[in-house]
Amino acid sequence: xxxxxxxxxxxxxSDHFDGYLSGQDAALVAEHLAVCGSCAATYKTLGSLVAxxxxxPKSVLPGDDLWVDLRTSLExxxxxxxxxxxxxxxxxxxxxxxxxxxxxxxxxxxxxxxxLILLSSGITAVVLRKSDTGRFARDATPTRVEPGPTNPRxxxxxxxxxxxxxxxxxxxELQLAVDTQRGQLSPETIRIVxxxxxxxxxxxxxxxxxxxxxxxxxxxxxxxxxSYQRKLDLLxxxxxxxxxx
Amino acid sequence: xxxxxxxxxxxxxMTAVPPANGSPERDDDAQLIERAKAxxxxxxxxxxxxxxxxxxxxxxxxxxxxxxxxEVTQSVFIRAWDRLASFxxxxxxxxxxxxxxxxxxxxxxRSDRRRRARVVLADDQSDEDPGAQVDAPETTGITLxxxxxxxxxxxxxxxxLPPGARTVFVLHDIEGYRHEEISRMTGSxxxxxxxxxxxxxxLLMEALSR
Numbered sequence: 001x002x003x004x005x006x007x008x009x010x011x012x013x014s015d016h017f018d019g020y021l022s023g024q025d026a027a028l029v030a031e032h033l034a035v036c037g038s039c040a041a042t043y044k045t046l047g048s049l050v051a052x053x054x055x056x057p058k059s060v061l062p063g064d065d066l067w068v069d070l071r072t073s074l075e076x077x078x079x080x081x082x083x084x085x086x087x088x089x090x091x092x093x094x095x096x097x098x099x100x101x102x103x104x105x106x107x108x109x110x111x112x113x114x115x116l117i118l119l120s121s122g123i124t125a126v127v128l129r130k131s132d133t134g135r136f137a138r139d140a141t142p143t144r145v146e147p148g149p150t151n152p153r154x155x156x157x158x159x160x161x162x163x164x165x166x167x168x169x170x171x172x173e174l175q176l177a178v179d180t181q182r183g184q185l186s187p188e189t190i191r192i193v194x195x196x197x198x199x200x201x202x203x204x205x206x207x208x209x210x211x212x213x214x215x216x217x218x219x220x221x222x223x224x225x226x227s228y229q230r231k232l233d234l235l236x237x238x239x240x241x242x243x244x245x
Numbered sequence: 246x247x248x249x250x251x252x253x254x255x256x257x258x259m260t261a262v263p264p265a266n267g268s269p270e271r272d273d274d275a276q277l278i279e280r281a282k283a284x285x286x287x288x289x290x291x292x293x294x295x296x297x298x299x300x301x302x303x304x305x306x307x308x309x310x311x312x313x314x315x316e317v318t319q320s321v322f323i324r325a326w327d328r329l330a331s332f333x334x335x336x337x338x339x340x341x342x343x344x345x346x347x348x349x350x351x352x353x354x355r356s357d358r359r360r361r362a363r364v365v366l367a368d369d370q371s372d373e374d375p376g377a378q379v380d381a382p383e384t385t386g387i388t389l390x391x392x393x394x395x396x397x398x399x400x401x402x403x404x405x406l407p408p409g410a411r412t413v414f415v416l417h418d419i420e421g422y423r424h425e426e427i428s429r430m431t432g433s434x435x436x437x438x439x440x441x442x443x444x445x446x447x448l449l450m451e452a453l454s455r
Contacts, residue, residue, distance in 0.1 A: 011443045020439070045450055052399055053418040059298030060305060062315050067293060070319050074286050074326050162316075166323050 008032060013043050017050065069159065076163050076225065156208075157215045160224075167228040174235035181242025193238050200234060203227040274338040282329045293322055296339055300346045306415045307350045309404035317353050321346045347416065347430050354408060395453075402452040410445035413438050418446075 008016075008029050015021050016029045033040045156164065182190060207224040214220060280288030300321050305314040324345050325332075332341055403411060403419075412431070416422045417438075424435045424442075431438070 010447050011440070014443045014446055015439065018439075018442075042450075045454075046446060049399075049446060049449055049453070050418050052395060053403075053414070054421065056396065056400065056419055058302060058420075060302035061298050062301045062318065063311070064315065066297070066315060066319055067290060070293065070322055071286060071290070073319070073323055074289065077323065077326065162319060162323070165320070166327070170327070 007036065007039055010042065013039065013046060017043065017046055069162070072159055073162050073166070077166065156211060157221065160211075160221055163225065164228070167225075167232065171228070171231055171235060174232065174239055177239045178235055178242065181239060184242050185238070189238075189241065193234065196234055197231065200227055200231045204231065275334055278329060278332055278334070278338065281326070289322075289326060292325075292338065292342075296342050297322075299339065300342060303343065303346050303415070303420065304350055306400075306403060306419065307347075307412055308353070309406075309408075309411065313353065317346075317349050320353070321349045324349060343420075344430075351412070351431060354412070398453055399449070402449050405452065406445050406448055410441045410448065413441040414445035414449070417442055 012021070012025075012029060016026055019026075021029060033043055178193070185193070204224065204227045207220060207227050211217065211220040211224055277288050277292055281292065297318065301314060301318045304317045304321070305311060308314050308317065321342065325342055328345070332338070403414065406414065413427060416427050416430075417424065422430075424438050427433070427438050428435045433441075
């Protein structure tokens, strides 16, 4: 290869720099670089660019201290951390114990459903009371509270948004796991789980709508967090049940 | 994009904040993790103080948006807190966090592209990065007060790259990941990644030669 031959594309030079060319191709490019000032200059500039990039600082501090908000989120999430699946069953003690555990799990799910219904009722009561209070305090016009998911999340308290995002991400992952395990669960279990999920979803929707209408109400934040927590618990336990059966 | 951000290259972050309990200076990663796993937020704060600079640098360079970088950085540490139980110490804590950071940025970018895709854009972009919004360096909210002019120009030019090319350049040429590792993280073929890297390098060389 000499200067009269076709210049290699930039992509070829870049691949050559990274060592991706075969021996023969690499030799041809090296030969060309030795005689072509233009390509050699490009290659040198490429080398300088990569060298400078690799020397850029690996640590850059954010302008604001993120820890305060982060700590709040973590403190809120302490409740979310659930026992891992390792701590529930799985000790190889045999099918009888596993069956008993499954029955206990179904019973637990049934109890959870009742708790969720009570929780939902409580939230409804709070929502109605808040709605009434707000209505009479402002004017006599009825206030329609839109359900949460269609409203801009900016209306939620800033400190809770991050927490809710994390709840939703974890729920999404667990929901996916549960969906893939449905075939391994009994119809009775699926029915209880679905009914419980419907109840807790309703509770979340109501609490969220109430919080959007009254963003500074800590009790509503707690109620909404508790509802998300219930959903997480339910999905996690169902997932554990599915993985054992 | 509106937040002004100074790139403070942290050389003293190890001494920034002493955790509340114990003698964390002597704690190694395993001890810190065990304390954090037990719910000790102060131990996790030490991890945060030690690693936030590296995590934020990655997030900032990959998103080219100071506000988003801060959000993603917070998500990274929340994710790490949630997954502490899965950290077995096979890799270094910093590497583990770095992987989480890369994943979070990529997940956030995918979500952002989906959000943008739902919006009908009048001026459709012909670039192969459909969600690419190449911001002029002066609008990224990034100010670079120190180091050499070349370095400043390079940071600005990187922030103006199309997202796909920027991601590969940051991971390959700055963070030192190999194409096969980036392929595993992004789900993109190595050939595609190499093409993105060539494109990024070419665009940067052009930008820096002006």
